[in-house]
Amino acid sequence: MEHKPDEELTVDQLAAKVGMTVRNVRAYAGRGLIPPPRLVGRTGYYGQDHVARLTLVRELLEKGYTLAAVERMLGELPDGALALGVFETLVNPWTPAEPEVLDERQLAERAGVPHDPAVIARLVELGIAERIDADRLRIPNPDLLRTGLEVIKLGVPLDAILEMLPRLFTQADAVAKTYVELFRSTVWRDFTKAGMPADGWPEIQRTLEGIIPLAGQALVAAFREAMAREIELVAYEELGVAPDGLPSTG
Template identity: 85%
Template sequence: MGGQQPAEPATEELTIDQLAAKVGMTVRNVRAYAGRGLIPPPRLAGRTGYYGADHVARLTLVRELLDKGYTLAAVERMMSELPDGALALGVFETLVSPWTPTEPEVITEQQLAERAGIPHNPETIAKLVELGIAERQDDGRLRIPNPDLLRTGLEVIKLGVPLDAIFEMLPKLLDHADAVAKIYVELFRSTVWRQFADAGLPAEGWPEIQRTLEGIIPLAGQALVAAFREAMGREIEAVAYEELGVAPDTLPSTG
């Protein structure tokens, strides 16, 4: 005997307290962001407001942007152009996920010295904090925002490169990395994104923007590595000639 088909589950709706807990904010902040127009009004049932998936997505995006250092004014400008919170969050995650460092790590100063294979030195720790490689915590331990970067530096130290030389080189390296990142981001912004923005940011275009980003980001990394290998080869040849008098055409291929 046929029975009634089970009803599809209704879209989850949350009170403001549940919404705040879900996105990791205080109710006060949720109200403040709602007052700034960062989320649409809730569905009202009597005197109670109910919030859905789009509210969760938008507030999650707000929190992510603020955590990454954007000002609230900048977040407001960005959010005002996004027609759908879930789509916008997907695009944002596509943008940052491949480049997001591993989870921050918390270690003691002594553990850091042991990993580097050098004696503990407060001046060294102070320099790491100054460069942003480490952050001091209230309990005296160090928070490492980008463990991959620190790990790479420690390996260079183990190869025998002096600390002072690394400290002198690191800001230059980070500056060059910023410059390269700006080139790639501006390329996307001035072409694919500009066409999309000029079309009025149509909702049906967001999935294509995300697919484009998913393809462009790894290709940008591959192109950078390929260009770096070629540049490194040229520099090695030039230095070998200057220091050893070895002609470039007698060196093994660095390609």
């Protein structure tokens, strides 16, 4: 039987809905991760706020956060599904592709290179792959891997790509911090100064959801301009070709 969005649930129904055991639900309740249920006699009834919080707990644990970290993060949230929606936006980044599982030889075949355990170890060290067992790998960001494989097919040596990736990650982190700090020092600061009013949470969530793709678009636009400048500079240094002598890319 399906439950209506506003229907209350028993602990067994709640556990089934969020994909947990009743034992875990009771344990998380005991740690204060969800508020107490509404009691009718000796039976507790849970609502959608409980569902939202436990779903978030499960997602955070699946992402590798410790239970202590989850307690700390949820402890800083005000009650209510609106605040949880904002927090879910924060902890579920804009990742268009689901993780992928490959064995080591499949990965080597895709790259068009011989299987090399040292290369696999380096990919794991960089976080591009996560080892599941002796042969299988989990790829958290298949888009990143796919892009790297395409660059290899263009003739760039694998070693050069692996050497470049840490710098790329550092630069991506710097850009992300710039946008997050922009949000934190403007929209979020004004919201907290106003006392985090309940009717302001939807606008906060809309801003967060909108700023991620816009940040990506701005980054691509700035990158295209920077790449054009770098190509002109290298063409002049390597070939002596003045910028106005390059073919137009417009």
